Amino acid sequence: MKPDIHPKYHAIKASCACGNEIELGSVNKEMKIEICSACHPFFTGKQKLVDTAGRIEKFKKKYAGFQGGKKK
Template sequence: MKDGIHPEYRPVAFKDGAADHVFIIRSTVKTKESIEINGEKYPLVQLDTSSLSHPFYTGKQKVVDTGGRVGKFKARYGKK
């Protein structure tokens, strides 16, 4: 592996704005913001949503059948 061509792989804080939760993982993402957690300063990435606030992961996802499209399809093309 060549030296000096790969980005720095370091701990980065990601903040979920919807759930107001911060988690730290290693990443190469570049950011100008930073946050201090337990006396340590980390680069900060603001997120709109994460697995803590996304409806798919929280179990609050709703399936909407607008206009009964599935029922219309089955009535038109279903077994007779």
């Protein structure tokens, strides 16, 4: 391995938008993240149902009057 060509690796605290701080190692001096395991809906169990009608129902509604395969 060649000396002095690799970046310095050190322990940092990554801070989330929710205020949670996580210790990890990185070549960056500081790291700011938007979402972490403390505030992500998958890990908290507080998922919101955004899509009330599913994709298939929306597709069927949009193309309900379309007759495929018939030519004039």
